[in-house]
Amino acid sequence: MSSIIIGQYVPANSVVHRLDPRAKIVMIFCFVVFVFFANNTLSYAWLTVFAVASALLTQIPLRFIAKGLSPVWFLIIFTFILHLFVTNEGTVLVELFGFQIYSGALIQGVAISLRFFLLILFTSLLTLTTTPIEITDAIETLLNPLKKIKFPVHELALMMSISLRFIPTLMQETEKISKAQASRGVDFRTGPLKDRIQAVVPLLVPLFVSAFKRAEELAMAMEARGYQGGEGRTRLRELVIVKRDWLAMLAFALVIAGLFFFRY
């Protein structure tokens, strides 16, 4: 469980770590959109180079990132194989178990799974290099204009930061309880599927009990400290866009311009 890195922050002091979270979110949002504009080898290669270079800039070992994405590898490979067998464009390359594999399918398969890979890699860079609290702050300020139409931006951000804050706590709790139950003879790993599903009950019940208890304690602690919601609240951490952020966004704009250049 601990090897899954989606949503996990890895502390370091790289350029990417220090970028303004709002800038990072905006760039990643744009990247997600623009990945779909790549339509030839050159444009895909361009985006891949950019994504891998960004990953290198984070100073997090690539091996670690690759290992952490392991649950997603399965999806990527699955997508590839699916495309390999269902697309029939171009010329027939080989016949396998009565299926014909077309050249178009190979290209399509590589393109789609590469696109998928790029999306996951780039978006996971956000969570790898940005603390959850920074992300929430950034989302809150980015959504601020919505306050005009009475959208509860602060409450939403609070809910987000609370749930993010409690993910590791609940993970720890899960591990603790599953160890306690394993010591009482529960087997989570082997046996028929039915037994393994039943083995989840002794895990889930205590987990829910403690989650509710925690929620109540947190609400009480917040009230005790006079929390009343977003109105008139100031911030401990002010987000400020500095030269570095403008430079990063400029570089990103150039990369996107390059993408459109290579596209034709």
Next chain:
Amino acid sequence: MDIQFNEVSYTYQPNSPFSHQALKNLSFSIKSGSYVAIVGHTGSGKSTLIQHLNGLLRPTAGAIKIGGFQHQAGAKTANIKDLRRQVGVVFQYPEHQLFEETIKKDIAFGPRNFGVSDEEIERRIPDVLKAVNLSPDLLERSPFDLSGGQMRRVAIAGVLAMDPKVLVLDEPTAGLDPRGQQEVMDMFLDLHKRKGLTTILVTHSMEDALKYADHVIILDHGEKYMEGKPSEIFVQNEALQKVQLDVPEVIQFIQDFNELFKQNLSYQGQTEQELAEEINKLLRKEEPTDE
């Protein structure tokens, strides 16, 4: 069951930026039937150590022998379920593991998983209830209706019902009131003697370690720092202070007393009463010479 640690190391999340070595080349042995206290500052590796005792964690290097079981780095442990039946672990705040609708079902959960027959479970339940001092009237109630202290007793009963040969206790008294602490510790001592258990107690309380254990292992940053008889370990003030541990109050008192009255009293597991009488005798002896 004899327990033997041979050069055991454990690293959490090896080969990652979060890699952290919790145990370093740990070697010691515990004789069957002894009561061992494992003491150390927070983060010294106590909890990691006990998770090796029933195969929840596998050493990243080294080997452990628990009775007839071999548990070592890089090899699958045979009969791990059997090992878990024989080594009962009471974790910190064990009441968090309760989940069944009734107390009876929760106590029966462990033994049932290990394939103990229903009749045998029925037979064991009154025994364990008596051991943890709970009334049989509670059996059909929900464990979530109970007070914290009672819930803990139910959870402990659930482990005892497995009829383990080795009992591992991870700070079993944390969060209990002083009287509850005393009761729980006395209960474990009684079980230890009555059933001939091998008991391993992880604790922050030097008092408990001194009072109950016949062997102490002190851990510091995952390494064995000291090991020996409590009465010999706990008089070494300076060595203990180096790893942020205190001398038990009784020992501190005896040391202060000896210094103040130029006496030579030593601690040999006396109760408060016995100690008071001894002191009384020592000081009385002095009186005639004063006259």
